[in-house]
Amino acid sequence: MLKLFGHDASPWVRRVRVLLAELRIPFERNTRDWRDPAPEFVAASPIQRLPVLDLGPGGPVRHLFDSRAIAAMLFTLPHPSPGGDPPFQDALLEPSLGLLDQNVLSVADAAQDSLVNVFLLEGDGIRPEQSPTLQRQNARARACLDWLERTYRGKRTLAPGRLAYVDVAVVTLLGWIRFRKRLDLAPWPELLALEAAHAARPSIASTEPAA
Ligand SMILES: N[C@@H](CCC(=O)N[C@@H](CS)C(=O)NCC(=O)O)C(=O)O
Known part of the structure; x- marks a missing residue:
């Protein structure tokens, strides 16, 4: 069985958990975070970031190290046809969007990455006022949120009528903020x-x- 490494507070881990739930793919969890890491995670990933997915023995790759790679792989596994209201999109990207969804994911990733960096450095006692680099990270995050705001104007899903992984990336970004x-x-x-429209989805x- 698949085993997901990653803690509940992580927005990157949450994306993958949402996807696993939507695709109804069974999995085990290890919820230790990177401050108190599981030895298997430490041994497996040189990146030392969560989530990591253990695919089990037998394949050329045992562990996947990044949420986007994990998501792309999960869609290739056998799973029931996704449901929900609106129904969940059964692919990482929707070709008719012409790569707009690829950009949404990149922008959500950049905002998330920047804000996590600021959060972690603040935890180390380094404040944005002391660091032009951190100020740039905050400015990037705001620019990304502005871009997403324009992109989602009047929309509660990026592709009409279906909730997609990229929408989940935006919703989990907001939840983490x-x-x-x-x-x-x-x-x-x-x-x-957008967030409110999907807040009650299981x-x-x-x-x-x-929670
Ligand atoms: N690009 C990675 C980012 C993952 C990430 O930054 N995870 C955080 C947890 S919220 C982490 O493990 N941080 C520990 C560190 O950077 O040392 C992904 O999409 O999986």
């Missing part, structure tokens, strides 16, 4: 509406970080 009290989200009402509600 609120959970870690990083930014006031009021300047991005379209994104708040895969989203059951993975809420504070």
Whole structure:
């Protein structure tokens, strides 16, 4: 059986948990974080970032090291046809969007990465006021949220009528920002509406970080 390494507070791990729930793929969990890492995770991944997915023995690759690679692989596994309201998109990308969804994922990743960096460095006592690099990270995150706000204007899913992994990446970004009290989200009402539209969905509600 698949084994997912990663803690509940991680937005990257949450994306994968939502996807596993939507595709109804069974898996085991190890919920230790990178501050108190599981020895198997330490031995497996030179990147030392979570999530990591253990695919089990027998294949050319035992562990996958990155949420996007994990997501792409999960769609290739046998699974029931996804359901939900709206139904979940049964592919990482939707060809008719012409790579817009690829950009949404890149922008959500960049915002998430920058805000996590600021959060971790603040934990080490380094404040954005002391560091132009951190100020750039915050500016990047705001620019990414502005871009997502424009991209989702009037939309509650990027592809009409289906919730996709890329939408989940945006929803989990917002959830993490609120959970870690990083930014006031009021300047991005379209994104708040996107989040609210899917808040009661079981895969989203059951993975809420504070829950
Ligand atoms: N690009 C990676 C990012 C994963 C990531 O940054 N994970 C965080 C957990 S929230 C981590 O493990 N951080 C530990 C570190 O950077 O040392 C992915 O998509 O999986």
